[in-house]
Amino acid sequence: xxxxxxxxxxxxxxxxxxxxxxxxxxxxxxxxxxxxxxxxxxxxxxxxxxxxxxxxxxxxxxxxxxxxxxxxxxxxxxxxxxxxxxxxxxxxxxxxxxxxxxxxxxxxxxxxxxxxxxxxxxxxxxxxxxxxxxxxxxxxxxxxxxxxxxxxxxxxxxxxxxxxxxxxxxxxxxxxxxxxxxxxxxxxxxxxxxxxxxxxxxxxxxxxxxxxxxxxxxxxxxxxxxxxxxxxxxxxxxxxxxxxxxxxxxxxxxxxxxxxxxxxxxxxxxxxxxxxxxxxxxxxxxxxxxxxxxxxxxxxxxxxxxxxxxxxxxxxxxxxxxxxxxxxxxxxxxxxxxxxxxxxxxxxxxxxxxxxxxxxxxxxxxxxxxxxxxxxxxxxxxxxxxxxxxxxxxx
Numbered sequence: 296x297x298x299x300x301x302x303x304x305x306x307x308x309x310x311x312x313x314x315x316x317x318x319x320x321x322x323x324x325x326x327x328x329x330x331x332x333x334x335x336x337x338x339x340x341x342x343x344x345x346x347x348x349x350x351x352x353x354x355x356x357x358x359x360x361x362x363x364x365x366x367x368x369x370x371x372x373x374x375x376x377x378x379x380x381x382x383x384x385x386x387x388x389x390x391x392x393x394x395x396x397x398x399x400x401x402x403x404x405x406x407x408x409x410x411x412x413x414x415x416x417x418x419x420x421x422x423x424x425x426x427x428x429x430x431x432x433x434x435x436x437x438x439x440x441x442x443x444x445x446x447x448x449x450x451x452x453x454x455x456x457x458x459x460x461x462x463x464x465x466x467x468x469x470x471x472x473x474x475x476x477x478x479x480x481x482x483x484x485x486x487x488x489x490x491x492x493x494x495x496x497x498x499x500x501x502x503x504x505x506x507x508x509x510x511x512x513x514x515x516x517x518x519x520x521x522x523x524x525x526x527x528x529x530x531x532x533x534x535x536x537x538x539x540x541x542x543x544x545x546x547x548x549x550x551x552x553x554x555x556x557x558x559x560x561x562x563x564x565x566x567x568x569x570x571x572x573x574x575x576x577x578x579x580x581x582x583x584x585x586x587x588x589x590x591x592x593x594x595x596x597x598x599x600x601x602x603x604x605x606x607x608x609x610x611x612x613x614x615x616x617x618x619x620x621x622x623x624x625x626x627x628x629x630x631x632x633x634x635x636x637x638x639x640x641x642x643x644x645x646x647x648x649x650x651x652x653x654x655x656x657x658x659x660x661x662x663x664x665x666x667x668x669x670x671x672x673x674x675x676x677x678x679x680x681x682x683x684x685x686x687x688x689x690x
Contacts, residue, residue: 388539390444390521391506393530397437398498400532404430405491412484421482428479428487430532431472434494437531438465439604441501443617444521444528445509447608450616452512457504461497463620468493515541524606581674585659586614588668590630602652602673614669633658634666644676651677 313326386392404427411424442465446458471493475486513521522539530536559568567575576583576596584605585594592612595605614630615623632638633656643654657670 386539388522388537390440390518390525390539391510393522393525393533393536394437394441394506395502396533396536397531398502401431401434401437401494401498404532405495408487408491412488425479428476431494432476433531434472435469436529438469439528440525441465441505442619443604444524444606444608445505446616447612448513448517448521449505449508450612454508454512457508458616459620461500461505464493464497464500466619466621468497520608524608527604527606581672584671586630586669586671588634588666590614592617593668600675602647602650602675629656630669633669636666649677650675651680 313330316329317326408424408427408431411420411427414420442458442462446462449455449458468490471486471490475490478484478486519539519541522536526535559566560572577598579596579598582598582601582603582605583594583596584592587593590613592609592614595609597605609617615627618626629638629641632641636658639658641656645652645654653672653674653676655672657672659667659670661667
């Protein structure tokens, strides 16, 4: 047993050394030779542990992210998928099956775009290339499922490093793809060729690093919940998959209900049943989310027209992990200012097509002034801006 532990520690330390050398500027070829000499195979979890250890030692996720594609080139072909339970990804509707199906179509799309890039520029060549390339922008949906559902469950099981690194790379790919499509409209293809490689490498990481970790950690009920929450985000390049019911036939009806509060919910100025309070909050013309004083997402309303998708998978998640790495520091600063009493609220507004979305953060305090958490509201205020004159009750 001690020999096994020592061997695992040696492998983890060796992986850390290799990753560190990459970040210190050694070439991929030098590192790959050292890697091959030290390891025959390496598991996805070992890579995760090595990256997590580096972050614990003070290396920022952005530093690991910067050479994440180099890591993929080094590890590709050497990762053992020894953690994956059998047949999960062979079951239509299972989130692992859906992710791999989307990646398979993505690879087919990339191959077709590359064929067009090499083809003679005749007839409708450019029109067809532009049409296919524009479909790649839908990768945002694929990444949102990963960031809001898969990452949430990884964090709940104590796997924190890969989500932070991968989300940062996702955002880089989004930005590079947007730029590549803009350049393509001007007849330039160099940026598009580069981003195709990054899309392929991310698909490899998802299937060979992320999925094995998820399949090792998650139970069937957690997978079923991810499958149930996925339609809130949609699918990428494939039809909507069938519902995943889980391995147990009666699982859909076997989930425990939270105990009802006897006498309903009594407040200083009135009372509700749980059903009434839920319906009231859902009837508000805005989305409401509550984050408690430990920065955990505790509640969100379920109105008819949500601005941003929310699923039950987010409950209990640290709010900083619900935002892209590039904006985490802003969210943390807002919460810190509200907690410290420097502000009572903070407002932002953004354009989304014809909508003008007002995003507001409010400090939630007890009557004695104790900080209890943060309430976030989001609302399309474009219809309110269009109001003119007046309309009285008797009009």
